Amino acid sequence: MKTKRLFAALAFSLALLPVAAQQNVGFRAARVQSPVVNADNTVTFRISAPKARTVMVMGDWENEPRASLKEGQDGVWEYTTPKPLPSEMYTYRFMVDNVMMLDPVNAFTRRDVGNVFSTFYVGGGNGDYYKVRDVPHGNVTQTYYHSDAVGQDRRMTVYTPACYNKNDGKKYPVLYLLHGSGGDETAWPELGLVAHVMDNLLAEGKIEPMIVVMPNGNIVKTAAPGETSENHDYKPMMSNQIEGNYKNGIYETAFPEIISFVEKNYRVKADKNSRAIAGLSMGGFHTLFTSLNYPEKFGYIGLFSAGLNLTGLDMTLPAYNDIDGKLANLKKKGYKLFWVACGNADGLFQANKDLCKRMDNQDMKYEFVETSRGHIWANWRQYLLTFSQRLFK
Amino acid sequence: MKTKRLFAALAFSLALLPVAAQQNVGFRAARVQSPVVNADNTVTFRISAPKARTVMVMGDWENEPRASLKEGQDGVWEYTTPKPLPSEMYTYRFMVDNVMMLDPVNAFTRRDVGNVFSTFYVGGGNGDYYKVRDVPHGNVTQTYYHSDAVGQDRRMTVYTPACYNKNDGKKYPVLYLLHGSGGDETAWPELGLVAHVMDNLLAEGKIEPMIVVMPNGNIVKTAAPGETSENHDYKPMMSNQIEGNYKNGIYETAFPEIISFVEKNYRVKADKNSRAIAGLSMGGFHTLFTSLNYPEKFGYIGLFSAGLNLTGLDMTLPAYNDIDGKLANLKKKGYKLFWVACGNADGLFQANKDLCKRMDNQDMKYEFVETSRGHIWANWRQYLLTFSQRLFK
Numbered sequence: 154m155k156t157k158r159l160f161a162a163l164a165f166s167l168a169l170l171p172v173a174a175q176q177n178v179g180f181r182a183a184r185v186q187s188p189v190v191n192a193d194n195t196v197t198f199r200i201s202a203p204k205a206r207t208v209m210v211m212g213d214w215e216n217e218p219r220a221s222l223k224e225g226q227d228g229v230w231e232y233t234t235p236k237p238l239p240s241e242m243y244t245y246r247f248m249v250d251n252v253m254m255l256d257p258v259n260a261f262t263r264r265d266v267g268n269v270f271s272t273f274y275v276g277g278g279n280g281d282y283y284k285v286r287d288v289p290h291g292n293v294t295q296t297y298y299h300s301d302a303v304g305q306d307r308r309m310t311v312y313t314p315a316c317y318n319k320n321d322g323k324k325y326p327v328l329y330l331l332h333g334s335g336g337d338e339t340a341w342p343e344l345g346l347v348a349h350v351m352d353n354l355l356a357e358g359k360i361e362p363m364i365v366v367m368p369n370g371n372i373v374k375t376a377a378p379g380e381t382s383e384n385h386d387y388k389p390m391m392s393n394q395i396e397g398n399y400k401n402g403i404y405e406t407a408f409p410e411i412i413s414f415v416e417k418n419y420r421v422k423a424d425k426n427s428r429a430i431a432g433l434s435m436g437g438f439h440t441l442f443t444s445l446n447y448p449e450k451f452g453y454i455g456l457f458s459a460g461l462n463l464t465g466l467d468m469t470l471p472a473y474n475d476i477d478g479k480l481a482n483l484k485k486k487g488y489k490l491f492w493v494a495c496g497n498a499d500g501l502f503q504a505n506k507d508l509c510k511r512m513d514n515q516d517m518k519y520e521f522v523e524t525s526r527g528h529i530w531a532n533w534r535q536y537l538l539t540f541s542q543r544l545f546k
Numbered sequence: 547m548k549t550k551r552l553f554a555a556l557a558f559s560l561a562l563l564p565v566a567a568q569q570n571v572g573f574r575a576a577r578v579q580s581p582v583v584n585a586d587n588t589v590t591f592r593i594s595a596p597k598a599r600t601v602m603v604m605g606d607w608e609n610e611p612r613a614s615l616k617e618g619q620d621g622v623w624e625y626t627t628p629k630p631l632p633s634e635m636y637t638y639r640f641m642v643d644n645v646m647m648l649d650p651v652n653a654f655t656r657r658d659v660g661n662v663f664s665t666f667y668v669g670g671g672n673g674d675y676y677k678v679r680d681v682p683h684g685n686v687t688q689t690y691y692h693s694d695a696v697g698q699d700r701r702m703t704v705y706t707p708a709c710y711n712k713n714d715g716k717k718y719p720v721l722y723l724l725h726g727s728g729g730d731e732t733a734w735p736e737l738g739l740v741a742h743v744m745d746n747l748l749a750e751g752k753i754e755p756m757i758v759v760m761p762n763g764n765i766v767k768t769a770a771p772g773e774t775s776e777n778h779d780y781k782p783m784m785s786n787q788i789e790g791n792y793k794n795g796i797y798e799t800a801f802p803e804i805i806s807f808v809e810k811n812y813r814v815k816a817d818k819n820s821r822a823i824a825g826l827s828m829g830g831f832h833t834l835f836t837s838l839n840y841p842e843k844f845g846y847i848g849l850f851s852a853g854l855n856l857t858g859l860d861m862t863l864p865a866y867n868d869i870d871g872k873l874a875n876l877k878k879k880g881y882k883l884f885w886v887a888c889g890n891a892d893g894l895f896q897a898n899k900d901l902c903k904r905m906d907n908q909d910m911k912y913e914f915v916e917t918s919r920g921h922i923w924a925n926w927r928q929y930l931l932t933f934s935q936r937l938f939k
Binding site: 273274376382 | 597657741772
């Protein structure tokens with residue numbers, strides 16, 4: 154036991170170290186618990202702020218998403234939602250004396266465009282698909298494809314299902330899943346919880362095993378903010394605020410570069426009916442014009458609250474011209490599913506209805522799914538849950 | 547131009563939509579700029595907090611890491627570091643009226659154990675290796691290996707260099723890189739900026755192309771907090787606070803499972819001198835005992851501020867017993883490099899020196915690198931920069 158004594162003599166408490174000299178040690182759990190999802194799915198928020206005069210919580214749930222916390226005796230402010238929240242993944246922030254902040258005791262965060270939010274799950278419904286379950290897990294990879302169109306390597310996120318790792322030579326269909334304005338190749342993985350959704354649906358036998366490719370859709374940037382050679386000088390912003398014309402048609406016309414990269418680097422079924430394309434908001438715009446310009450590429454097309462507001466669009470560009478002629482051509486070439494979903498509180502609702510009218514005029518088949526609520530991630534996650542179950546069957 | 551008119555009629559401003567109905571649109575750039583790295587590498591912090599009584603910034607730099615901001619006329623508080631900060635990736639938070647918070651206008655954040663921090667880079671030195679440069683980029687993959695030892699799929703992060711994607715049959719050496727207590731498979735990628743470091747060193751021809759495998763080292767958990775089936779119920783905490791004995795020897799003795807998975811799923815040179823293992827803090831502890839128990843596996847061994855405080859360790863376990871005998875065996879089996887680095891302000895400095903004394907007693911070859919400062923990521927990133935350049939040459 155000489156060894157044991159020697160090491161015991163060297164032992165010391167890390168807690169005695171000066172704070173400035175250490176990281177990754179000595180972390181202490183918080184005194185207050187927040188958020189707490191109660192048994193009835195009401196949610197309680199707490200923050201210790203003894204000097205604050207006002208504390209609010211601002212969330213993305215539907216019923217009373219802004220509310221004041223009340224101060225208790227010990228400087229801990231508290232608020233419980235008056236009603237249970239529907240099952241979902243939620244984001245929220247506190248506003249303490251008018252300063253926006255995360256919940257300081259909640260380590261789970263997500264960035265949406267340029268804001269960072271605290272998050273929580275409410276189970277018992279859709280939220281159970283967004284959580285991790287004890288099922289086989291697929292891979293999530295950040296990789297780069299070379300775009301000759303812009304002369305740059307561009308980043309994408311790729312999900313491959315757990316069974317892909319068997320390396321048994323089996324080939325898989327591909328869903329190309331596009332983000333919205335202000336988003337990037339991390340939006341669907343982080344806010345859309347794509348890996349969790351796909352793992353869970355696949356484990357339940359509700360979807361075909363598929364690869365999901367989530368490319369960066371901001372053609373004037375190579376990757377997400379923080380992951381380009383501009384580093385922190387490229388701050389997250391809406392895509393139409395990025396310097397350079399993001400609606401120049403290059404992304405849509407160069408889309409086959411992405412397909413070629415995927416089909417070269419992954420075990421992929423390379424036929425039309427094994428390819429789907431879908432996108433939210435700006436990604437719905439990209440989806441529409443990519444599929445119109447390449448009617449032979451995709452058997453499945455999904456528009457999620459598509460950004461069909463075409464203000465400022467140069468419709469003389471080959472990528473965007475002759476919509477009706479291209480729709481006619483798409484009809485002729487054929488497709489398995491043209492799926493349009495939009496919330497009826499979304500400002501884009503009418504624009505999506507109008508696209509449907511255009512298709513009606515040409516007697517084209519499509520499905521229009523009207524949901525409640527607006528231009529929100531809760532809808533886009535729901536659309537992915539629904540749309541993915543329709544693919545490749 | 548009928549099309550153009552039709553769509554123009556549908557156009558509307560997204561800015562007019564009610565806030566609650568939309569996400570991912572209408573993000574506005576902040577009024578204040580923070581942080582700003584000035585031309586002389588001093589850094590200015592700002593926050594709009596008109597009602598605050600005190601505002602502090604707390605960072606992980608060496609010189610005056612805590613300082614008070616001063617309020618200007620418009621409710622914007624400001625502070626500039628008195629001296630330039632050395633080139634590095636830094637983390638910081640604000641404390642407004644004693645409430646810890648992120649910089650609300652800085653979207654770039656990192657989680658370290660259970661705290662989330664705002665981040666920035668200062669260039670001109672090491673920091674330039676941590677930033678993204680316009681060089682070929684490798685892949686970063688989250689994947690799962692099956693551990694028979696614990697009967698679970700466990701998550702790891704794998705970096706493969708850009709040249710790996712040529713799919714030319716070339717095989718690569720592997721660095722197994724282990725995180726510290728409170729960390730997980732996201733710690734080295736996020737806080738160690740492994741992909742940026744490797745991309746940049748490789749582009750400069752300073753390292754051999756290598757695969758970097760970053761497994762989860764908390765044997766009683768399958769993945770990082772938020773990525774296990776406990777979801778948010780498993781909050782980040784120090785590894786010794788996780789229920790279950792994390793120093794039970796299973797991780798170190800089951801380590802060949804990780805190697806087998808990697809060598810089966812990646813194009814890997816599967817010989818001793820093509821394998822390196824290194825780890826920070828608890829990961830240094832894991833590195834020592836894994837290499838002592840498998841002296842035939844690794845040609846390169848790196849201890850980064852290794853957690854060689856063995857208090858509470860059951861040294862009768864086969865994983866941990868007979869250190870001197872195992873060191874002798876390691877010497878006999880041979881190795882290319884045994885590299886020990888520690889900051890001289892680190893509470894673990896003496897324990898690392900004492901390990902060196904043990905090796906001296908056996909006339910074993912090793913290198914001891916003494917650096918300034920303590921148990922901090924700035925040191926671990928520096929150690930990775932240095933150690934990786936010594937490998938596989």
